[in-house]
Amino acid sequence: MPQKDVEVILMRQLASYLAMPIFLVDMAGNLLFYNEPAETLLGRRYEETGEMSLEEWSTIFKPTAEDGSPLPPEALPLVIALQKYQPAHRTFWIRGLDGISRRIAATAFPLEGQGGRHLGAVTIFWEANHP
Amino acid sequence: MRITLWGTRGSLATPGPETVRYGGNTSCVEVRGADGTFLVLDAGTGIRRLGATLGPEVERVHLLLTHLHMDHIQGLGFFKPLDQPGQEVHIWGPPSTTLDLRARLARYLSPPLFPVRLRDLPCRLTLHDVPLGDFEIGGLKITAALVCHPGPTVGYRITENAMSIAYLPDHEPALGAHHFLGEADWTSGFDLARGVDLLIHDAQYAAAEYPEHVGWGHSAIPHTLGFAAAAGVKRLVTFHHDPGHTDLVLDRLIEEARQSSDLLFQLIPGAEGASFEFGG
Known part of the structure; x- marks a missing residue:
């Protein structure tokens, strides 16, 4: 497997030290890493899920809008950051792989490397209080 | 291809009787291709002596900078080809996110830090923001990666x-890694070093010195040994020696490294003047 770009490596290392949940994907949308705080909300350890395609992770957590309607992948902040190359934010519901539904607030941003290279995107998310 | 080390010291030139064997000049390495292609890697203080050896047979000089920290560019103003009218010189190096290589180099090559401005050099100078990926210079294929x-x-x-x-003279692949070495594809610099005949790599610190210098951008010798072993290199040249490491200290550190494990590659402590030749 080819080596990841150094910015992606450093992003993963930073995420592994931070106490807020972080989810990192490459420029094709493949899940590269989520950290321990994210494991708590997603309901499964990263080592158990491993790398996933965009199609997989964008549906496996069954995201739904505040009104309960299903959210298509293109409505997720991380997919917006990745595909439109702009920051995005949204509060929505997911069902973790432990079967628990959680309301989360997610802020996503594109990852731009030296020379303007598109390297992927990152989302930082928190469990949000009920309105 | 012939490789000659003109400066192996890290951070600060360190001349003196206690550094005469490994050398006190900062990073500079000469690479000569079989077809005469002439590369210089970094412009530390070692580049002055290299420049003094060059004759008119060198039509074109390519200087490849890894980065613009002072110990890698301090010799630039004293590199003879830059002072020669008509000499063709190409300098390659990384831009920042906001400034190109010319603007970044001009910060050093201008008063008050240096009396001669970059634009006033008499040589035929071309500056290149180094492309990330593969490119060719003469008969040599170059791969550059952050x-x-x-x-x-x-x-x-x-x-x-x-x-x-x-050539990775300033490199801290262990930064932030909970377990170094981890997976190869998550290790900085791995693809550059994979399977090379000769790896010239940062080995600035002893293991006991590293915890005080995490994040400074350099490797401890055990990290370098592990990186070289994982990459499957044939020879490792330790490089960018700490200014505080005298010849006697470096002798001891290299001996400890040799005793620490069964090395699968040849371990060569980087010394000024050392030369290596590969191929026909």
Whole structure:
């Protein structure tokens, strides 16, 4: 497997030290890493899920809008950051792989490397209080 | 391909009787291709002596900078080809996110830090923002990739026919890694070094010194040994010696490294003047 770009490596290392949940994907949308705080909300350890395609992770957590309607992948902040190359934010519901539904607030941003290279995107998310 | 070390010291030139064997000049390495292609890797203080050896047979000089920290560019103003009218010189190096290489270099090559401005040099100078990826200079294939070190910093892999070398003088692949070495594809610099005949790599600190310098952008010798072993290199040249490491200290550290494990590669402590030749 080819080596990841150094910015992606450093992003993963930073995420592994931070106490807020972080989810990192490459420029094709493949899940590269989520950290321990994210494991708590997603309901499964990263080592158990491993790398996933965009199609997989964008549906496996069954995201739904505040009104309960299903959210298509293109409505997720991380997919917006990745595909439109702009920051995005949204509060929505997911069902973790432990079967628990959680309301989360997610802020996503594109990852731009030296020379303007598109390297992927990152989302930082928190469990949000009920309105 | 012939490689000669003109400066092996890290951070600060360290002349003196206690550094005469490994050398006190900062990073500079000469690479000569079989077809006469002439590369210089970094412009530390070692470049002055290199420049003094060059004759008119060198039509074109390519200077490849890994980054613009002072110990890698301080010799630039004293490199003879830059002072020669009509001499063709190409300088390659990383831009920042906001400034190109010319603007970044001009910060050093201008008053008050240096009396001569970059634009006033009499040579035929061309500056290149180094492309990330593969490119060719003469008969040599160059691969440049960003590596883990503060500020924009690249490492180089240079290939001629089936022979290759990698040059990562300032590199901290262990930064932030909970378990070093981890997976190869998550290790900075790995693809540059993979399977090379000669790896010239940062080995600034002893293991006991590293915890005080985490994040400074350099490797402890055990990290360097592990990186070289994982990458499957044939020879490792330790490089960028700490200014505080005298010849006697370096002798001891290298001996400890040799005793620490069964090395699968040849371990060569980087010394000024050392030369290596590969291929026909």
